[in-house]
Amino acid sequence: MPIKNIDDGSGETLRVLEVDGYFAPTFDTVFQNQQEEEFRSIPNWPLKPDDVLICAYPKAGTHWLWEVSSMLVNQSADRVKLIKETAMLEALTEEQFRNIPSPRVLNTHIPLRLMPKDTLSNKTKIVFVQRNPKDICVSFFNHHSKIVEYDFNGKFENYVNRFLKGLVDYGSWFEYTLEWEKIIRDNPEHPFHMMSYEDMKSDPISEIGRLSEFLGLKSSPELIAEIADKCDFSAMKKEKDPLENTKDWKDAKPGMYRKGQVGDWKNWFTVAQSEYFDTVFNQRMKDSSFTYRFS
Numbered sequence: 001m002p003i004k005n006i007d008d009g010s011g012e013t014l015r016v017l018e019v020d021g022y023f024a025p026t027f028d029t030v031f032q033n034q035q036e037e038e039f040r041s042i043p044n045w046p047l048k049p050d051d052v053l054i055c056a057y058p059k060a061g062t063h064w065l066w067e068v069s070s071m072l073v074n075q076s077a078d079r080v081k082l083i084k085e086t087a088m089l090e091a092l093t094e095e096q097f098r099n100i101p102s103p104r105v106l107n108t109h110i111p112l113r114l115m116p117k118d119t120l121s122n123k124t125k126i127v128f129v130q131r132n133p134k135d136i137c138v139s140f141f142n143h144h145s146k147i148v149e150y151d152f153n154g155k156f157e158n159y160v161n162r163f164l165k166g167l168v169d170y171g172s173w174f175e176y177t178l179e180w181e182k183i184i185r186d187n188p189e190h191p192f193h194m195m196s197y198e199d200m201k202s203d204p205i206s207e208i209g210r211l212s213e214f215l216g217l218k219s220s221p222e223l224i225a226e227i228a229d230k231c232d233f234s235a236m237k238k239e240k241d242p243l244e245n246t247k248d249w250k251d252a253k254p255g256m257y258r259k260g261q262v263g264d265w266k267n268w269f270t271v272a273q274s275e276y277f278d279t280v281f282n283q284r285m286k287d288s289s290f291t292y293r294f295s
């Protein structure tokens with residue numbers, strides 16, 4: 001397997017699977033079947049008309065929106081018994097993908113060019129989730145620090161640069177985001193639904209209601225309220241962390257549900273790091289046509 005230890009210039013390294021220049025996670029502690037060829041075959045995987053795809057850069061709130069969307073599609077607030085990695089394109093073999101029962105709520109962090117090639121022509125419903133990239137940076141740092149497969153022991157003071165340069169699995173947040181912006185702009189007829197972590201935190205009931213409408217469902221206000229409750233951070237942390245494979249996590253301590261807050265970056269970034277981040281953000285996103293409301 002083409003395993004690569006990405007060095008950011010500080011001497012610290014992060015272990016990934018490199019496929020044709022793209023950095024993916026290795027998934028080798030849980031999904032031992034993850035192979036370069038399997039990854040390359042994803043564009044040929046067939047989608048079904050009722051598939052829903054959650055697309056997000058890592059740490060934007062994918063687990064949360066996958067759980068909410070799955071409950072909506074099931075029209076039930078019963079806890080989803082599986083973890084979101086069991087429906088995550090790049091963590092699966094084609095056989096596992098084909099065996100997911102419909103209606104399928106899939107999720108991925110890979111860009112469109114590496115996804116099933118019928119995604120746009122099939123008019124597959126896409127929920128695109130965004131989050132303040134400073135919070136993503138902090139969350140990703142903790143993810144890399146705690147998950148065994150990355151073999152990463154870096155410091156946050158170096159990590160901001162690593163993140164800004166995209167020297168992580170799934171590459172640059174800027175490239176990922178700008179690429180999706182363009183796809184969304186260029187395909188006005190495609191069913192895209194934009195969501196943000198911050199909006200979900202501030203008004204989950206309205207956001208889940210909007211998502212339900214987008215999915216073409218008639219969910220009762222009671223169901224929406226129950227789903228909001230079941231998918232609240234503390235409820236998910238309590239009930240979903242035990243489903244994680246402890247082998248994946250350093251000290252056998254699952255940490256997928258870490259803090260679940262807006263603005264935790266303020267506890268991590270120095271003033272200089274924050275200013276530098278803003279400079280890079282303003283430069284890289286200068287042609288962005290989207291409005292980002294980050295606090």
Ligand SMILES: Nc1ncnc2c1ncn2[C@@H]1O[C@H](COP(=O)(O)OS(=O)(=O)O)[C@@H](OP(=O)(O)O)[C@H]1O
Nearest residue numbers: 058059060061062063064139232233257258259260
């Ligand atoms: N229910 C709920 N409510 C609020 N926040 C939640 C919830 N579930 C997960 N999270 C937080 O989302 C962050 C993980 O993002 P992802 O699910 O996209 O991670 S992953 O890339 O798929 O591994 C990670 O953020 P941080 O806590 O800031 O690290 C999770 O804690």
